Amino acid sequence: MVKAVVLGAAGGIGQPLALLLKTNPLIDELGLYDIVNTPGVAADLSHIATPAKVEGFLxxxxxxxxVLTNADIVVIPAGVxxxxxxxxxxLFKINAGIVRDLATGIAQTAPKAFVLVISNPVxxxxxxxxxxxKKHGVFDPKRLFGVTTLDVVRASTFVSEVLGDLSLSKSVTVPVVGGHSGVTIVPLLSQSSHPLPSGFAQDKYDxxxxxxxxxxxEVVKAKDxxxxxxxxxxxxGAEFASKVLRAVKGEKGVKxxxxxxxxxxxxxxxxxxxELGQELEYFSSIVELGPEGVVAISPLGSITEQEQTLIxxxxxxxxxxxxxxVSFIGSSKL
Structure with missing residues (x-):
């Protein structure tokens, strides 16, 4: 039995995320939590003809x-x-306190769960x-993940557009490393499974x-x-959660x-x-997943001079x- 939990399940990300998780055959029970509307979201989802049992909590x-009792995987899209x-x-000024309080709940009730953080700034x-x-004595670095999958999805989609064939988007793989905001997002286009056209102009690359x-x-502006x-x-988020669950179930080579x-x-x-030339506590790189979470963190490998500049x-x-x-929690009362 696998129980997945979505914290912030009534929001703009939470509802479609919960829908996608409801259709995942690896999930037997789906718990939803938010400050409003989760019983209604749960009732709506419960009518979908898939096996996962859904329950909403306030x-x-x-x-x-x-909602966190017996949770195996917790996904956190909560926040504004x-x-x-x-x-x-x-965003940080608002979302930091929300994430802190939810993390406290996880530490107290589901300290062994895999935790996937979507709430920005990741x-x-x-x-x-x-x-x-750490303050609760339950930190396991192998079980905590920041979800940067959207950067990979965008890179794959946009490279497919450049290649003039969107049907490639599911097969194009572009490693994206660093972090999950602005200049910290570093696409390694030189390692794309589908290389850019020869002679691709510098201005187009930039x-x-x-x-x-x-x-x-682009999306914020378009939504006006x-x-x-x-x-x-x-x-x-659903794609990454599925990879974690597949690895937990014993599938090998999930990265x-x-x-x-x-x-x-x-x-x-x-x-x-x-490779980075600097000490960092956190970084997004290609990670191999297994039953206990992180198995191995990959180095950057061979990158171009342009990519070195981005790093x-x-x-x-x-x-x-x-x-x-780190400083926010250092100055917070838990």
Whole structure:
């Protein structure tokens, strides 16, 4: 029996994410939690003809504790969406406290669960969850993930567009490393399963990199204040959750880029840090998944001079983001 839980299940990401998880045959029980509307969302989903049992909880009557009891995997899309003109720093001021409180609930009720963090800014919210777990003595770096899958999905889609064939988008694989905001997002186009056309112009290359890094802005602008990247993020979250579950079930060779604590694989981390030329506690790289979570963190491998420049721009920003999350818990009352 596998129980999946969505914290923030009534929101713009939470509802479509819950829908996708309801259709996942690896999930037997689906618990939904939010401050409003989750019983209704659960009732709606429960009419879908798939085996997973669905139940929705609200804060009263220890709802968070109830939903987390016996949870195997917890996905956290909770928080406010980004609006036009809003930076991820602005988001942090609101979402940091939400993530802290949910992490406290997980630490107390489901400390062995795999935790997948979607709440932005991921570069800072993953360290927040880790610091809460550390304070409760339950931190396992192998079981905590920042979901960066949307950056991979965008890169695959946009490269397929460049190649003039969207039917390739499911087979195109582009490693995206670093973090999950702006310049910390580093697509390794040189390692794409489907190379860019020969003679691809520099200005087009730069535009493609920028589009992958700031794809969220494209959606926020298009929605004109009515939301952010909710549907594509839900799809990406469900895709990554499925990979974690497949690995937990024993499937070998499951790999995906994800933002993790480098303490999850000290040997892999050592090689990665040498490539980066700087100490970092968290980084998104290709991670091999297994029944206990992180099995191995891959190094960057052979990258171009242009990609080295992108990495150099990403690392200082990433370091600042990480420290922001750590400092938030250092100054918080749990």
């Amino acid at each position: 804060p009263p009557n220890d709802g968070l504790k109830q 969406p980004r609006k036009p003109g809003m930076t991820r720093d602005d 570069n800072s919210t993953v360290p927040i969850v880790a610091e809460v777990f 535009a493609l990199i920028k589009r992958i890094q700031f794809g969220g802005d 204040g009515a939301g952010s990247a909710t549907l594509s993020m839900a799809y990406a 995906a880029p994800t933002y993790v604590s480098l303490a999850a694989d000290p040997k892999g981390a050592e090689a990665l840090k040498k 150099k721009a990403a690392v200082p920003e990433l370091s600042t983001n990480i420290q922001t999350g």
